[in-house]
Amino acid sequence: MAKPSNLPSGILSGTKVIVGENDLRSFLKDRGFGEEAGKRHELSLIEAMFLVENDKMEVVDGKKALEFDELIKAGNKAEKNFYAKYRVYADLRGRGLLVRTGLKFGADFRVYERGAQVKTAHSKFLVNVIPEEYTCSFPQMAGLVRACQTVNKALIYAVIDEEGDITYYQIDRVKM
Numbered sequence: 001m002a003k004p005s006n007l008p009s010g011i012l013s014g015t016k017v018i019v020g021e022n023d024l025r026s027f028l029k030d031r032g033f034g035e036e037a038g039k040r041h042e043l044s045l046i047e048a049m050f051l052v053e054n055d056k057m058e059v060v061d062g063k064k065a066l067e068f069d070e071l072i073k074a075g076n077k078a079e080k081n082f083y084a085k086y087r088v089y090a091d092l093r094g095r096g097l098l099v100r101t102g103l104k105f106g107a108d109f110r111v112y113e114r115g116a117q118v119k120t121a122h123s124k125f126l127v128n129v130i131p132e133e134y135t136c137s138f139p140q141m142a143g144l145v146r147a148c149q150t151v152n153k154a155l156i157y158a159v160i161d162e163e164g165d166i167t168y169y170q171i172d173r174v175k176m
Contacts, residue, residue, distance in 0.1 A: 010048055012061040015078045017048035024057060032098045032118050044101065045075050046082075046089050053090065081129060085109075088129045088158040091166055102126050105151060106144075108158075126153045127168075132161040145173050 008024035010017035019025055019034070019041040028034050033051065034043040043051070049071045051057045058065045066074075075082035085108055092099045098112035100123065107126035112118070126148050148155040155171045 007055065007058045009058045009060050009065070010043060012048075012059050012066065012074070015045050015075075017043040017045065017059050019043065019057075027056070032100070032112075045071065045078070046086050049075070049086055050090050050093055081131070084131065084160045085129045087160065087164065088127065088166055091158075092127070099127075105153070106147065107155075110153070111156070123153060125156050125170075126151075127156045127158050129158045129160065132159055134159070141171060142173070145171055149173065 008019075008021050010019040010024070018037075019028060020039070025041045028041050028043065029036070033047050034041050048057070048059050049068065052059055052066075052068055052071065059071060060066065072083055072086070075086065079085070089099055089109065092109070092111055096114045098114075098116050098118065099109050100112070100118065102108055102110040102123075105126050108129045109127040110123035111125040111127055112121050112123050116123075128144075145155050157169045157171060159167045159169060161167070
């Protein structure tokens, strides 16, 4: 069982983490994590895990601080392919990119260029996280590419192999 630390904390609530502490809320807002929700800030479980792994905060459930592995278990119960999505999220954030949910676009993530601010910039990429053995038809892929181009974004497949390595493929349409 993890002991509470001196790190600021958020409270696990389903698949969200709620933050009320002002200093932490300012940090999160400045760096593009989560969403403002009245007097509190809500993070996705993936965002919170990234911050926990990087010693920026802790997540508590009741009075107990949760270990990173416990957060993975909670995520795996809530969402298929959760840990793979987390790995891609952490890799993209580690590269200095701003990463947000892509659900309204039918993708796992939308990704902004380095230095972008959510309120002032538009995302450049939609990223889908897929296992190495993933298959789809050409019409399916073409539909995704067209949907991405309609909203002026590039489609990226983040492929995770058996060893856990991530390879990014940009899928595009070429007119001849």
